[in-house]
Amino acid sequence: MELKSIIAIGLVVFIVAGLVFLYVRNRKKR
Structure with a gap:
C-alpha cells in the first residue's frame, strides 16, 4: 500500500x- 492511500484512509x-x-x-444530551 502507498503511504498516500494509508493517510487518505x-x-x-x-x-x-x-x-x-x-x-x-x-x-445523549436530550
Whole structure:
C-alpha cells in the first residue's frame, strides 16, 4: 500500500469517527 492511500484512509476513518462521536453526544444530551 502507498503511504498516500494509508493517510487518505486514516483521514476518512478519523472524520467518520468524529461525526459519530458528535452524533452520539448530541443524542445523549436530550
